[in-house]
Amino acid sequence: MSQGESFTFYTYARVDEDRDDRWAYTGIPEIFFYDEESAREALLELRGDVASDEDDEWLPMQLEKIETRPISRESIFALLNDGIGAFVKSYEIIEIID
Structure with a gap:
């Protein structure tokens, strides 16, 4: 089957060096x-919202760049059946927001 193109997306996540599987389901949607x-911008807005609530504490978050596997029937089935981690070809941490 022919391979489609890959895509680059961006996201953010809490900094958690003890987490073995970056893409494991945590109950918080990506x-x-x-x-x-x-x-x-979304991450900085989130930080502002958390900082404005005296009952909340901001924990460092990482801004990430994600490249998907090439789109194909197999990669879509992997995404649906195994989750986002099966669809990610590579990712890198761009910046830590303290």
């Missing part, structure tokens, strides 16, 4: 963005 600027 939010993805088309570009780095939109992801950074």
Whole structure:
């Protein structure tokens, strides 16, 4: 079967060095963005919301760049059956927001 193109998306997650599987389900849905600027703006807005609530504590978050596997029937089935981790070809941490 022919392979389709890969895509690049951006997201953010809590910094957690003890977490073995970055893509394991945590109960908190992933939010993805088309570009780095939109992801950074959303993350900074989240930080502002948390900082404005005296009962909340901001924990460091990481801004991430994600490249998907090429789109194919197999990669879509992997996404549906095994979760986002099976669909991610690579990811990198762009920035830590303290």
